[in-house]
Amino acid sequence: xxxxxxxxxxxxxxxxxxxxxxxxxxxxxxxxxxxxxxxxxxxxxxxxxxxxxxxxxxxxxxxxxxxxxxxxxxxxxxxxxxxxxxxxxxxxxxxxxxxxxxxxxxxxxxxxxxxxxxxxxxxxxxxxxxxxxxxxxxxxxxxxx
Amino acid sequence: xxxxxxxxxxxxxxxxxxxxxxxxxxxxxxxxxxxxxxxxxxxxxxxxxxxxxxxxxxxxxxxxxxxxxxxxxxxxxxxxxxxxxxxxxxxxxxxxxxxxxxxxxxxxxxxxxxxxxxxxxxxxxxxxxxxxxxxxxxxxxxxxx
Amino acid sequence: xxxxxxxxxxxxxxxxxxxxxxxxxxxxxxxxxxxxxxxxxxxxxxxxxxxxxxxxxxxxxxxxxxxxxxxxxxxxxxxxxxxxxxxxxxxxxxxxxxxxxxxxxxxxxxxxxxxxxxxxxxxxxxxxxxxxxxxxxxxxxxxxx
Amino acid sequence: xxxxxxxxxxxxxxxxxxxxxxxxxxxxxxxxxxxxxxxxxxxxxxxxxxxxxxxxxxxxxxxxxxxxxxxxxxxxxxxxxxxxxxxxxxxxxxxxxxxxxxxxxxxxxxxxxxxxxxxxxxxxxxxxxxxxxxxxxxxxxxxxx
Numbered sequence: 001x002x003x004x005x006x007x008x009x010x011x012x013x014x015x016x017x018x019x020x021x022x023x024x025x026x027x028x029x030x031x032x033x034x035x036x037x038x039x040x041x042x043x044x045x046x047x048x049x050x051x052x053x054x055x056x057x058x059x060x061x062x063x064x065x066x067x068x069x070x071x072x073x074x075x076x077x078x079x080x081x082x083x084x085x086x087x088x089x090x091x092x093x094x095x096x097x098x099x100x101x102x103x104x105x106x107x108x109x110x111x112x113x114x115x116x117x118x119x120x121x122x123x124x125x126x127x128x129x130x131x132x133x134x135x136x137x138x139x140x141x142x143x144x145x
Numbered sequence: 146x147x148x149x150x151x152x153x154x155x156x157x158x159x160x161x162x163x164x165x166x167x168x169x170x171x172x173x174x175x176x177x178x179x180x181x182x183x184x185x186x187x188x189x190x191x192x193x194x195x196x197x198x199x200x201x202x203x204x205x206x207x208x209x210x211x212x213x214x215x216x217x218x219x220x221x222x223x224x225x226x227x228x229x230x231x232x233x234x235x236x237x238x239x240x241x242x243x244x245x246x247x248x249x250x251x252x253x254x255x256x257x258x259x260x261x262x263x264x265x266x267x268x269x270x271x272x273x274x275x276x277x278x279x280x281x282x283x284x285x286x287x288x289x290x
Numbered sequence: 291x292x293x294x295x296x297x298x299x300x301x302x303x304x305x306x307x308x309x310x311x312x313x314x315x316x317x318x319x320x321x322x323x324x325x326x327x328x329x330x331x332x333x334x335x336x337x338x339x340x341x342x343x344x345x346x347x348x349x350x351x352x353x354x355x356x357x358x359x360x361x362x363x364x365x366x367x368x369x370x371x372x373x374x375x376x377x378x379x380x381x382x383x384x385x386x387x388x389x390x391x392x393x394x395x396x397x398x399x400x401x402x403x404x405x406x407x408x409x410x411x412x413x414x415x416x417x418x419x420x421x422x423x424x425x426x427x428x429x430x431x432x433x434x435x
Numbered sequence: 436x437x438x439x440x441x442x443x444x445x446x447x448x449x450x451x452x453x454x455x456x457x458x459x460x461x462x463x464x465x466x467x468x469x470x471x472x473x474x475x476x477x478x479x480x481x482x483x484x485x486x487x488x489x490x491x492x493x494x495x496x497x498x499x500x501x502x503x504x505x506x507x508x509x510x511x512x513x514x515x516x517x518x519x520x521x522x523x524x525x526x527x528x529x530x531x532x533x534x535x536x537x538x539x540x541x542x543x544x545x546x547x548x549x550x551x552x553x554x555x556x557x558x559x560x561x562x563x564x565x566x567x568x569x570x571x572x573x574x575x576x577x578x579x580x
Contacts, residue, residue, distance in 0.1 A: 355503065355504050
């Protein structure tokens with residue numbers, strides 16, 4: 001059976017918490033990065049990559065580049081969804097496309113392109129096996145197109 | 146007297162605080178955005194733009210795009226400097242080039258290009274006078290070259 | 291119909307996010323205060339007290355005292371519940387008893403007693419009507435005992 | 436030579452950063468705990484207790500109780516000082532008295548009593564030698580009185 005395309009998309013619903021608001025009553029730019037990171041970790045976990053395991057084995061996931069466009073703002077009580085797509089995955093680099101949309105109207109709040117790698121205990125880019133598995137899935141998906 | 150080029154550069158020395166470290170013992174990506182923002186506000190304040198005034202008059206500074214390259218990491222006890230240059234300033238858009246360097250060796254940690262605007266109380270891009278003054282300074286500087 | 295005792299108790303399930311962990315791999319003390327605040331706001335909102343309304347009318351809820359006992363720690367991926375009881379409510383003072391328990395075993399992580407008030411636009415303690423309503427409910431409950 | 440009483444007092448000057456403000460334009464309660472923790476770490480470091488060393492040797496400092504009274508609020512641009520006194524130090528428990536005062540008028544913002552311990556790699560309360568040294572200083576001080 002071919003892997004489902006769905007495995008490389010992921011969505012997480014969240015809700016604004018008042019302590020995340022800044023003095024202008026909107027979510028601060030830095031907090032959006034927290035939302036994006038939390039969603040990436042939930043995606044990885046759902047696909048068999050456990051952060052605790054990486055940590056114990058000396059691996060450190062690092063972001064090397066973040067490109068974020070802020071289109072609108074989240075405010076108090078807003079519900080929103082963080083969408084994620086694993087866009088590419090080479091031997092030493094991953095790229096996530098992510099966006100945050102306010103619910104229920106699906107209004108685009110930010111979109112982001114997040115590039116990163118995983119360093120081993122020597123500080124060298126090196127993907128553990130769990131990541132390799134994601135790669136094979138991605139390859140199948142692109143071949144299907 | 147011509148305005149000094151220095152007014153459009155700005156540097157702020159800071160120090161890592163342990164509560165800013167994540168479980169990997171390094172500064173989390175989102176925290177760097179806090180450092181960058183704090184430095185922009187200090188720069189603006191030093192040039193006569195007071196955030197409290199903007200807020201009271203209904204202006205909201207917003208970032209529309211952040212492009213950040215993460216080159217290395219800050220760790221516990223690290224001293225660092227955040228350098229800032231106001232790279233361009235049109236009638237409704239500003240661009241800051243910023244970088245964070247670890248001291249004393251001046252090692253590059255991140256560099257960033259931050260684009261933004263200021264919205265008036267109607268939600269329209271509109272720069273208050275204090276920002277216009279920055280623009281004239283920038284124009285002189287570029288003419289000098 | 292007498293108001294239900296349940297209206298003065300409230301529980302909110304949440305989940306640890308990795309960006310909330312500190313370098314020791316546990317939730318930092320300050321983050322627990324965020325969890326407690328978010329739960330109080332959700333409780334108030336569920337009982338007709340809207341923070342946005344308070345803000346617009348010049349009211350500022352403030353905590354005057356926090357007593358927190360830390361019994362154990364939350365770690366990565368932990369699910370937990372924040373329980374809240376509105377313990378007392380005079381004309382100008384509220385007291386919340388709160389606890390955080392890790393799920394599914396209901397292990398006590400912290401318990402807290404949070405005292406506060408609401409200031410009006412002149413900076414004086416003054417409870418808006420929505421809070422007065424909570425008080426009548428609490429009075430009924432205590433009379434029932 | 437008798438150890439100086441001064442070694443058990445410590446003060447750290449800091450400044451409010453705009454990203455620490457909440458929607459009411461004041462410092463959020465949780466952020467004050469960050470200020471208190473940062474000051475404790477700087478005090479310990481100044482007295483020979485290095486957090487990095489503790490971590491590497493499997494020690495985890497933990498707060499067991501925080502009692503905080505909030506008297507007033509810090510706002511944008513405020514300078515402040517965090518004062519600290521190591522009030523007591525038994526074989527397995529430390530107590531810090533801390534206060535935050537706004538400068539230059541020295542207005543009391545919060546005072547706090549922070550109780551804690553240090554756990555060894557087995558999760559048992561156990562103070563490393565660097566902490567024992569602090570204890571001897573404290574004993575001398577109290578004998579002097």
